[in-house]
Amino acid sequence: MGDRRIPRPEPAPPMSWTDLAHPPHTLPILALALAVEAACGYPQGLYRALGHPVTWIGRLIAALDRGLNRGDARQRRAGGVFALALLLAVVGTVGLGLTRLAALAGLLPGIVILALLAASLPAQRSLHEHVATVAQGLRAEGLAGGRHAVSMIVGRDPETLDEAGVCRAAIESLSENFSDGIVAPAFWIGAGGLAGGVLYKAVNTADSMVGHRTPRHEAFGWASARLDDLVNLPASRLSALLIVAAAALHRDASAKGAMHAVWRDAGRHRSPNAGWPEAAMAGALGLRLAGPRVYGGTRVADAWMGDGRPEATAADVERALRLYRTACLLLAATAAVLAALGLTGRG
Template sequence: MSWTALFHPPDTLAALALALAIEAAAGYPDALYRAVGHPVTWIGRAITALEAGLNRGGPARRRAGGVLALLVLIVGTGAVAAALTRLAAGAGAAGGVLLVALLCASLPAQRSLHDHVARVARDLRAAGLPGGRRAVAMIVGRDPETLDEAGICRAAIESLAENFSDGIVAPAFWIGLGGLPGGALYKAINTADSMIGHRTPRHEAFGWAAARLDDLVNLPASRLSAGLIVAAAALHPGASAREALRAVLRDAGRHRSPNAGWPEAAMAGALGLRLAGPRIYGGTRVADAWMGDGRAEAGPADVERALALYRTACIWLFALVVAGAGGLLLVRA
């Protein structure tokens, strides 16, 4: 089997479907993480090394250094992913797809996101505000001590919605387009944004390129994620697909992020909640528009309702990939 065959849409989508199923069932095993780490940790070490060497001087030099760092990261990540794809092709047609699927399964985070958000509701019920604050601090950057129960639950639901887009749908989208290299390149860009794409004195200039490119590569997935949440709401009693769509059309463009507002607005409308709004990061109040026009008083039961929608949205994503792979196989036959 030629390694370039693994970039043909039917084989790429078949590998993606397998990867999503494997990751949903098993996640990323702790033993494997302890033994070799995770692609995000490897990428993170590369970013740290590049920043140490290039993030210095005045704003113009820092911005140029950030562009260079991003280019080096992209070229290096793409080369490694392409080499792994070439090696996988040596296992034959079915074996190559399976090996690529196993490698791609490390890129989405369906199971870990679910577990982290579910822990917020569980710990809030079991240990009150201290437990909820500890759990939500693992998934959001805002100051947990400023959050009451409703704030904790809204933060968990917002993180679930946003990370459904950039942690699951986006890597799946880019794997579908470009195989393992496409997914790995997306993960490199997204990790760079999370590490250096901040408006702080240290990263304002150096992280400019990473932040702008991350906005661009997340644009299609954020819109698709909103659609998947709307579709999930149509299958859940007590959720409203109509209100989800109405919230997206009315509110998504008002969010301070060009992408996060789409899945957050869909989730807010589906559940009859208000999400986003003003928040506190590092002691600084950040103004933002509300997504949805429902109640702001969210509780652990709302987190669990959001998780149910999330699970159904993940199933919709898997179904779309399987349908796409099957349709392309029929066309190729």
């Protein structure tokens, strides 16, 4: 009896930098990043001094566009594929390198460091401010003020919009950007940490810059546009679900209407992703969104999302913003709960 030895617990293995790039540690990174960005946004002083990750990525895309977008259509398409691969290699290497450096500080400091860096990727606060400015412009300066404010966030011709058109454009932009500007980077941060988030932003920025059906970018931007459609598939569906859930928490919104509009209309949108959050928002607010629009003097035919009234007002923009704030809170709460469950399960 006296010779029996009590086994000592094995020491925990040292943390690898890859731990911070995979769940469950990516989930607390996400939860903290969303909280920081909602509270602080991206500080203007930091933007003036250093710029923003999207501007850095945009400079690289512009350089690749200048250098590789040439020749016939086949050569341009091949150049676009190569440019996208090179962009992702550079951005992914930076993201993984920063993750490795953060791991040197230890687990908790590493999570905090990566969360602060990842907070630059979602745009909850700035999106809210830009859309709120449309309602404020309409109330303060009438149609001219609304047109000017909405021209900052949409690509359609503002002079073709009446007051209802301005309000619909603002709500549509809020809905679509909730998906690809907040939920999508959050999804990929949760899936792959900082590296996952920056890779998503690279794809999304490339699509914004070169993924248009113009003579210059029809072939060169093909790969970027198709990959952006693919990586946004999960977030577009999740964003619709979050809007439906948010509508259930507001008396002046309809979760049932949101679900019905998504089921009936989301697949009719010309975009494989934008229709999901737009239909959910339209049904929740009792509006009709999307439909025919004018871009660069060209009329674009698109299906209507929702079967409510098309006469949106500044009050409807404010209702949409309330739903948006609730949906962002639900996203952050979900990330926090999943983080807690993941860390508890690991322990």
